[in-house]
Amino acid sequence: MACNKKTCGCNFNVKTVGKCNASKLNIDGSKVDNLNWTEISVPEILCIPKLKPDIEEIDQVYAKIILDNVKLIETPFAYKQYILFSFYNSVNGLSTSLPGLIKTLTEHVTAVLNPPLQTTVIAGFNNLEQGLELNNKDPKVAALIKTVNGLETTVVDLINNINVAVTAVSTAADNLIAALKRIPFSAQAICEAIKSLTDTLDELTTLINSIVGVLTGILNSLNNAVALTGDSSITAGVNVFTGLLKSVIDTTIPPLVATTTKSINSILSALTQVDCDNAYAFTLIGNAEGTCLSGRKLIIEGTLKQKIVYTAEVDTQSVHSAHYEVPFMAFIIPYAKFEGLTYQKNIEVYDPVTNGPIFINGYVYDPSVGITVDLCEEFNIEKCIEDVYVYALDPRRIFKNVTVFLKAKPGSSCN
Incomplete structure (x- = not known):
């Protein structure tokens, strides 16, 4: 050719x-x-x-x-990263509702501590100890007094731990509110603050739910200790306190714990509306x-x-x-x-320039996991x-x- x-x-x-x-x-x-x-x-x-x-x-x-x-x-x-508009919307009302929820929780925790624990139980321990001191020369009574002192310390430690946990919750809530008001808007800072608040609430929940168990253990230990004395007069004096303690366990504490747990769950429910696992999207x-x-x-x-x-x-x-x-x-x-990610069209994201939604084609992802x-x-x-x-x-x-x-x-x- x-x-x-x-x-x-x-x-x-x-x-x-x-x-x-x-x-x-x-x-x-x-x-x-x-x-x-x-x-x-x-x-x-x-x-x-x-x-x-x-x-x-x-x-x-x-x-x-x-x-x-x-x-x-x-x-x-x-690639360019955006915050999902659904995430942006979900946190808008949180800064308004959270202070009231934290205040209610603090009031409910205070009701659990005082008067039931700080006044009733601690005062009962003090009265019991004063009565036992009259017979402290008896070795069995001396041993009982030592046991009572240890059990009282357990209650005091529990009260202190709950107060520390409440303070930690308040601090974490303040940090979250500050993150919600931060300019420029940062989903990462908000999610880190939410994680911190959730952790402190979980710790407080554990302590609140342990109150009945701790008091029940104290009641059983006290009954076992007084039985070893074999003294009917001592037993009668202890029974006055154990009756008071049983009333607190059976009647006073459970509704207060339930109310406090409900307050904690209300805060957790508000936080779970913010999906930090799907806070971001990106487009190439x-x-x-x-x-x-x-x-x-x-x-x-x-x-x-x-x-x-x-x-x-x-x-x-x-x-x-x-x-x-x-x-x-x-x-x-x-x-x-990308591993674990699915391409999507028309993802609604927050645009900081217009302070409103725009649509992109790309991927929803969790920055803590990364892009692979x-x-x-x-x-x-x-x-x-x-x-x-x-x-x-x-x-x-x-x-x-x-x-x-x-x-x-x-x-x-x-x-």
């Missing part, structure tokens, strides 16, 4: 060998059937081997692509070069095998061929894919020779350029 140099400026030109079905470049993660493609040119100057005669005219060109290796690697990518954006990278790149290594058939510049006009192999490397940016590119996927590469250009520079040298078309389609995923 030959062409007129005046019209096309070449000795030999062939276009599109094989099926080249180019699809529009798409890395948004929504389409995976017709994916990404690339074209590479393999230009070179080929020299006729020394044992071959000179070129008179190029007759035919053969080209074949052999793929040697396809590897999926991770690359940097640019072009980098400084204007290239939209997906975080993944296919490295394709191959060999371009070629044969050039030509008529020799000899009297017999004999036909000869020269064989060449040229290694090449190309890359394709496949669609974005999924490299556990195989791709099938379709290939074709899109264009071949050959030109004899002189009787011993040939300029050749082959345009290779490569297209990637998803295959199987690894385990």
Whole structure:
């Protein structure tokens, strides 16, 4: 095959060998059937081997692509992070309602401590100890007094621990309110403050729910200790206190604990409306070069095998061929894919510029988990020779350029 140099400026030109079905470049993660493609040119100057005669005219060109290796690697990518508008809305009313909820909780905890524990139980211990001191010379009574002192210390420690826990809850609530009012809006600061408040509330819940158990243990220990004295007068005096203690355990404390637990649950319920596991979304954006990278790149290594058939510049006009192999490397940016994340369209996010919602296409994610590119996927590469250009520079040298078309389609995923 030959062409007129005046019209096309070449000795030999062939276009599109094989099926080249180019699809529009798409890395948004929504389409995976017709994916990404690339074209590479393999230009070179080929020299006729020394044992071959000179070129008179190029007759035919053969080209074949052999793929040697396809590897999926991770690359940097640019993205923009947004706060979900649902998250932004969920925290708006929290700064208004939280102070009242904390105040109610503090009042309920105070009602548990005083008068039942701080006044009734502690005063009962003091009266019991004063009565026992009258007979402290009796070794059995002395041992009982020591036991009573230890049991009173247990109640005092419980009261102190509850007060510390309440203070911690108040401090954590103040920090959360400050985070809610922070400018610029920070979902991370809010979620950290919510986690701190939730932890302190859990600790307070444990202490409040332990009151009945602690008092019951004290009651049993006291009954066992007084039985060892064998003194009816001592037993009678202790029974006055144990009766009072049993009344507190059975009648006074349970409704107060239930009310306090309800207050704690009200705060926890308000906090659970804020979903910190899904507070953010991101969308891929072009980098400084204007290239939209997906975080993944296919490295394709191959060999371009070629044969050039030509008529020799000899009297017999004999036909000869020269064989060449040229290694090449190309890359394709496949669609974005991240571990554990699903591509979504029209995600409603908060825009700090307009102070309102906008919609993006991207991924909802948890920043504490991070973004991990999924490299556990195989791709099938379709290939074709899109264009071949050959030109004899002189009787011993040939300029050749082959345009290779490569297209990637998803295959199987690894385990």
